[in-house]
Amino acid sequence: MPLIPMTDSLLRVRDLSVRFRLPEGEVTAVDHVSFDVAPGEVLGIVGESGSGKSQILFSLMGLLAGNGRVSGAAHFAGQDLLAMSPRALDHVRGVAMSMIFQDPxxxxxxxxxxxxxxxxxxxxxxxxxxxxxxxxxxxxxxxxxxxxxxxxxxxxxxxxxxxxxxxxxxxxxxxVKPRLLLADEPTTALDVTIQAQIIDILAELAREIGTAIIFVTHDLGVVARLCDRVIVLYGGRIMEEGPAAPLFAAPAHPYAKGLLHATPRIAAPLTPRLETIAGAPRAGGAMLPGCPFAPRCDQRIDICQTTPPPLKAIAPGRLAACHLTGETA
Amino acid sequence: MLRFLTKRAGDGILTLAALVTLTFFVMRLAPGGPFSSNRKISPDILANIEATYHLDEPLLQQFLRYVWGVVRFDFGPSIRFRDYSVADILISGLPYSLTIGFWAVMVATVTGVTLGILGALKRNSIIDYSAGVIAVIGIAVPIFVLAPLMQVYFALTLRWLPVGGWGDSWRNLVLPIVALSLPNIAYISRLTRAAMIETLRENYIRTAVAKGIGGRRVVWNHALTGAVLPVVAYLGPATAAIITGSIVIETIFALPGIGRHFVDAALNRDYPLVMGITILYGGFLIVFNILADILRGWLDPRVRNE
Known part of the structure; x- marks a missing residue:
């Protein structure tokens, strides 16, 4: 995959998949996800509930529930987190990689x-x-x-x-001055007035220590404020990835567009109803043969339901997985 | 802490007072009396005896007389065991019951908690299943079945231990202690196992693991407190019950404890002895519940403020 920059990354995740064995069958929560985090970089992973964003963090930390299985590779400072002995993983978690959780x-x-x-x-x-x-x-x-x-x-x-x-x-x-911090919706359970304070403290300290952050959230405002780069996740797959500013200015994937469109703004003129994305988010179940977002997409064409769109470059540093956007780059 | 103790001690005395009052009058509602035996006693003699024990006075007066005695630590004479006061009877039997009971509580707590933790850590393993089998036997099979079986096997067949009686040797104590602790081992191990499994699912355990705190340290340093809290709550009333003796154990192993008086005194309508035993058991219950609460407060800071 030459599209993803290979230079000096702190964390290099390749083909990460997370599956859960449930009584009603196997469910894929994360499906062949690949991404990199550079030292000191702040990466945002956004998506609706059930998009698999938290499970990415849990799998990296070795904290998946007992019925969860992970495959792929996640090289952190040269070592594969997914293939480590429990002892070695304890050491990494103790000195180099930390996590903060949703419910304080x-x-x-x-x-x-x-x-x-x-x-x-x-x-x-x-x-x-x-x-x-x-x-x-x-x-x-x-x-x-x-x-x-x-x-x-x-x-x-x-x-x-x-x-x-x-x-x-x-x-x-x-x-412990970690090199990487995994933050799983750390402000979701807090009052709105406190959220900004927490984000500021987190960002300031991480910058001082030089810690890279993977920030998982569904709060796009937080992402815009904090993150260098953004991954938009849907149905366990990356829909779009790129630097935060251009992605927010002009999202390429229909799902990313819908997500941004559905964010209420105080400054915007009052609309009679809040914008939503039609349909319900995918919650587990069997994988679709095509694009996971196809059933809810208002621009879908026939190929969307039969062939999964590959993640391809649409501009320097920007990737999108949509059959409609490839040619414009 | 001092305020807590004074308050709990005050509550305890009130509880005890209510217990004494209730027991005194309810006991008298039961038909019969200490002298209504098969043997015919002439009315003159009966009146004489009843006058000796003040049983001819109005009930309220008897009650006040009894309470006045209790506040001076005079618990009256036993009616059944003539020449002995209630205090004599309890003081002479208590050391035996306390010794057996103390060790039974120790054995039950240590064994029960250990089995429970092992079962929770190695779920569905041989250890877990063995602990489960012990628990089912301990809870479902009554002591009066298990204890004689133990006597037959360990005392009569293997001849390792005496069948019963109180001697100078610790070997006399083994079978009664094991028999008395078995149901409690069973209960405590189930309690610990469930609490440990639940605690290991807590978010703060996940936080500890995410900090790189490895296997054993997470269990001993982080999960243990949550796992033993229910056991501490159970041990308060259970200890009071165990150390005041068991009629079954004391009868089967021929021990001179006070457990048998719980039943005998009531059957014989030995009013002062019934009252004495009630106060003793009630007092132990209150004291051990306070101790359990102190221990709980020491383990769980959230309890301290209550």
Missing amino acids: MTSLSPYKRVGDQLAEGLIVHKGLSRRDAGREAVRMLDRVRIPDAARRARSYPHEFSGGMRQRVMIAMALL
Whole structure:
């Protein structure tokens, strides 16, 4: 695949597929997805619920549910994450790759002090003493702007609000100065007023440390604000990929167009109804022979239902998987 | 902590007072009395005896007399065992029941929690199935069936251990302790297994794994607390029940504990002894529930504020 830049990528994912074995049969959640992340780059993965975007992160982290199977390759700093021994993967997760999750209310242990939960990774993976690790934890809590960090480090998670807990999660994820951070809808469960703060703290710290981020979300506003590059996912496949600004200015794939069109804007003139994409998102089930978006696409032609469109270049650095867009480049 | 203890102790005394009142009057509703045996006693003698025990007074007066005794730690004479006070009877039997009960609780907790965790970690393995079989046997087969079988096999056939009785040797204690702990091993292991499986599915466990905290450390350092919390809650009332003795165990193994009085005293209408046993058991229940709550608060900071 010469279309994807091969130079100095931090993470190189090739033909990643995730399948789940369910009582009613096997379901493909992620279907032959390939992409790269450069050091320090912020990549956004957007798509509706069930598009497989979170499962990409879980498979990279080795956190798939028991009935999940992954295939393909994911080279991170030269090693294949998907073929590693559990021990080696623990080490990578401990020092080089972190993850923050969607639900900050349940993602911290209710039984341990926040400071101890932060310090644990440093003690286990970087060999710091309890005291030094504790001091580092307080410093990091201070940097995610938790007021009175030294005292708050001795508090328990239930004494924090949702936004504060997500800051704790960010502090915990960045404490080991990872090279890659996987963020799975970290603001979805938070108040709208707090979302922007969290995003700003995350972006600022990641830039300082030089951490690359894969940011999974369905919030296009967040992507536009934060991401260098964007992947639009539908039915487990990449529909469109490219630098954030041009992709948002002129989306090429009908699904990307629909997604952008369906985002309400405060500045825009009032329409009587919110825009939607017709039909319901694909939720599992058997793979279609053609394009996964074809049943909902208002521009589909016959070939869309029989042959999957290949991902091809439509402009420098931009890729789209649509039978209609190839020729314009 | 001090405020919590004072409040719980106050609640406990109120509960005990309610228990004493209720038991006293409900007990008297039951037909018959301590002297209504088959043997005919002449009315004069009966009146005489009843006067000795103040049973001829109005019920309310008897109640006040009893309560006045209790606050001075005088629990009255046993009617059935003449020449012995209720306190004498309980104090002489309690050490046996406490010893057997204490070890049974220890054995049940350690074995039950261990089996439960192993079962949860290696689901559908040999260990899990064996623990399941033990649990089903322990819960479904009554002690009065298991204990004699154990006597036949370990004492009479193999001759490893004495059949019963209280001796100087620890070997006398083995069979009663095992028999008393079996149903609790069964229950605690099921409780632990379910709680551990549930805890391992929690998001905070996933967070720990994502931090690169490997297999064993996740279980011991992160999941264990969640898995033992239900056991702690169960152990409060269970400990009170176990250490106050079991009539079945004490009868089968011929032990001089207080378990048999629970049934005998009621059947004999030995009113003061029934009251004494009720206060003892109620007191243990209250104390061990407070201890369990303290332990729960120590393990789970969210409980502390309640």
